[in-house]
Amino acid sequence: MLIAMDGPADDITSIRSTAVAAGIPFVTGPLGLAQALAGLAEDARLRARTGDDRIVEGLRIEAREGWDEHATKKLVAGVGIATPRRRVAATQEQAHSAFAELNTPLAVKILSETVLHKSDIGGVHLGVSDLAALDAAFDALRTIGAEQVLIEEMAPAGVDLIVGARRDPVFGPIVLLGIGGTAAEAIGDVVIRSAPLSIETASDMPDELAARELLRGWRGGPVADIDDLAACITGLGGMLAANEWIDEIEVNPLRITAEGAVALDAVLVTRKEDNGVDNHN
Known part of the structure; x- marks a missing residue:
C-alpha cells in the first residue's frame, strides 16, 4: 500500500504525517508515484523469485555499544569478509610497536565510534612508511581529538565498491552494492535487494551496475570474484536481518584487488530505539 497526493504543501502535511x-x-x-510503483513492482518480483535459491540466514550477535572501525571489522570478518592486518594504539610507544609488526606502507586513522566520515576531518593518513611519518600522523590525530588510532596495512590498488545492509522505512531490511569510495554518494551507481537473500540473487547484482565492466578486468585491472562478492553481500544482509538492534552495517570501500576483496573501512549504526542513542563508527 502507498498513498500519493499532490497539491499545496499546507494541504497535505497532516495527511503525510499520519501516513x-x-x-x-x-x-x-506523478513522478513520485511512478517511481514508487516501479519500486513496489520490482520488490514484489524479487520476493516472488524463490525457486531453489537458498536464503542465507545470519547469526545472532549480542547487542552492545562502542562499534568503532576495529570492532566492526572484527564483525564483518566473522562473515568471511577479509580485513587488513591492523593494530590499535593509544600511545606513541604502542604505535611504534605496531609499526614494527606490520608491513608498510600503513594507513593511520582516528579510531572513534562517533566519527562517521574520517577523511572529512583529517582523520586519515595514508602511505606512512617510516617512524617520522608515523609520529607526525599520530600527533595530527591527537590534535583533532583522537584517544586511539588504528594502524593498518594498506591494500594494493583496485576497484572500490560499497557493500552494505540497512533498514529502509518502506521496504524493511535491504542490501546494496555500488561503486564505492569517497565519491560513492555523488556517483550513485547502486543496486538494491531485499534482505536476507540467496547467493544466487546476490550473484546477479554486479551485472546491474552501470560500471560493471570495472569488475571484469577493465584495462588490466583486477577481476572480481563474483562468488566471493555475493558471499559478502549475503553475509551482511543475513547479519542485519538476524539482529534487530543493527540499523545499518556498511563496508566502504570494499576494495577488489588481484588478491581478492578486502574491507578498508566498516561502519555499524545501532537502532535508536534499542538504546536511545545512534552509534556511528
Missing part, C-alpha cells in the same frame, strides 16, 4: 506514522509510504506528484 508516515502508520508506516504507509507517501509520495507526491
